Amino acid sequence: MTYHEMKEQENRYVMNTYGRFDIALDHGRGAQLWDVEGKRYIDLTSGIGVCCLGYDNDKMIDAMTQQAHKLIHVSNLFTTEPMIQVAKTLCTQTGMSKVFFSNSGAESNEGMIKLARKYSFDKYGEGRAQIVTLYNSFHGRTVTTLKATGQEKFHQYFFPFTEGFAYANANDIASVKAAVNEHTCAIMMELIQGEGGVLPLDPDFVRQVEALCREKDLLLLIDEVQTGIGRTGSLFCFQQYGIKPDAVSMAKGLGGGVPIGAIMAADTCDTVLGPGTHATTFGGTPLICAAANAVLAEVTNPEFLASVTQKGEYLKEKILGFGSDKVKGVRGMGLMIGIAVDAKERAALVKEIMDAGVLVLTAGTNVIRLLPPLSISYEEMDEALAVMQKVFCK
Numbered sequence: 001m002t003y004h005e006m007k008e009q010e011n012r013y014v015m016n017t018y019g020r021f022d023i024a025l026d027h028g029r030g031a032q033l034w035d036v037e038g039k040r041y042i043d044l045t046s047g048i049g050v051c052c053l054g055y056d057n058d059k060m061i062d063a064m065t066q067q068a069h070k071l072i073h074v075s076n077l078f079t080t081e082p083m084i085q086v087a088k089t090l091c092t093q094t095g096m097s098k099v100f101f102s103n104s105g106a107e108s109n110e111g112m113i114k115l116a117r118k119y120s121f122d123k124y125g126e127g128r129a130q131i132v133t134l135y136n137s138f139h140g141r142t143v144t145t146l147k148a149t150g151q152e153k154f155h156q157y158f159f160p161f162t163e164g165f166a167y168a169n170a171n172d173i174a175s176v177k178a179a180v181n182e183h184t185c186a187i188m189m190e191l192i193q194g195e196g197g198v199l200p201l202d203p204d205f206v207r208q209v210e211a212l213c214r215e216k217d218l219l220l221l222i223d224e225v226q227t228g229i230g231r232t233g234s235l236f237c238f239q240q241y242g243i244k245p246d247a248v249s250m251a252k253g254l255g256g257g258v259p260i261g262a263i264m265a266a267d268t269c270d271t272v273l274g275p276g277t278h279a280t281t282f283g284g285t286p287l288i289c290a291a292a293n294a295v296l297a298e299v300t301n302p303e304f305l306a307s308v309t310q311k312g313e314y315l316k317e318k319i320l321g322f323g324s325d326k327v328k329g330v331r332g333m334g335l336m337i338g339i340a341v342d343a344k345e346r347a348a349l350v351k352e353i354m355d356a357g358v359l360v361l362t363a364g365t366n367v368i369r370l371l372p373p374l375s376i377s378y379e380e381m382d383e384a385l386a387v388m389q390k391v392f393c394k
Contacts, residue, residue: 028055052253054373067290082289101284105225105251106140120185138195197364198338229253230299233309233334
């Protein structure tokens with residue numbers, strides 16, 4: 001089908017819940033994508049940080065093909081080897097204790113919320129269920145994770161929301177302490193506020209929050225849905241902050257393009273969710289875990305992680321080197337990069353960049369966000385940079 005034929009069918013049969021770009025993609029290889037009409041793009045989005053090893057990755061395809069011939073799905077009433085392998089790798093690489101598998105980032109965050117509330121209920125009984133999150137955060141689009149999200153614009157339409165959340169200012173420990181009370185059971189944070197504008201938290205602030213959690217027996221919950229699986233130059237971002245969370249959520253890059261999420265728990269709370277307290281039909285299914293094992297085999301390699309840091313620094317240096325007044329700043333870690341621009345100019349800049357063959361994302365109100373495949377080559381980056389420089393320097 002042509003693009004226009006596809007859009008006609010989409011408008012007829014698909015709910016209009018996304019502000020899609022005027023592009024219909026057909027296939028890809030590495031960090032390159034082609035649309036249905038044959039136009040080629042350098043992809044700096046990786047499916048919003050999902051396709052961390054790029055497209056048409058032979059190792060992932062081989063792993064899933066072999067597993068599909070064995071078992072695709074059998075339910076969590078039985079044990080399967082691929083699931084165990086993923087859990088073992090995650091725990092041994094991080095020092096965490098146990099893993100629960102889910103299907104998405106929002107579902108993983110829901111699981112962390114349940115874990116924290118049950119931890120507190122088991123020790124203190126009812127009435128200690130509040131979770132403090134940060135303003136400008138984003139934790140998902142379910143009724144509960146929308147309320148956990150510290151942005152008022154998301155608290156619309158779907159009333160009543162799940163109660164039990166309070167909000168504090170990022171990088172302001174006094175604000176966090178003011179939000180904590182006798183009803184609080186946990187503090188939940190993204191170490192880089194991705195949807196909020198690619199805003200890394202201050203390391204001293206993060207360590208102060210950790211100390212507060214230890215002082216008051218609150219669980220420290222770290223949302224690594226976007227920052228995890230090598231995105232920031234370490235397997236998980238918390239490893240660069242020098243903290244030990246009680247629980248960590250993940251999704252996106254873990255499956256390299258197929259849907260999977262997970263929660264890791266430390267030994268402080270790894271037995272809280274027992275049989276019957278939490279479950280999901282598709283969590284940890286063998287086919288998806290085969291893909292995750294292929295991803296982890298790549299992204300746990302120290303040389304691979306070092307290359308992510310090096311590529312991120314290369315992109316930031318080159319973008320700042322444009323010398324364009326339209327670039328107000330560049331921030332981020334690894335290959336999670338935000339380019340600050342004038343909010344009024346952003347839409348036009350994004351359109352020009354994409355029309356010229358480079359796919360980018362947005363975040364916050366004035367940020368162009370880059371989340372390229374971690375495997376992107378320097379040649380692919382240079383091609384994308386040349387396009388962006390031409391647009392920014394007009």
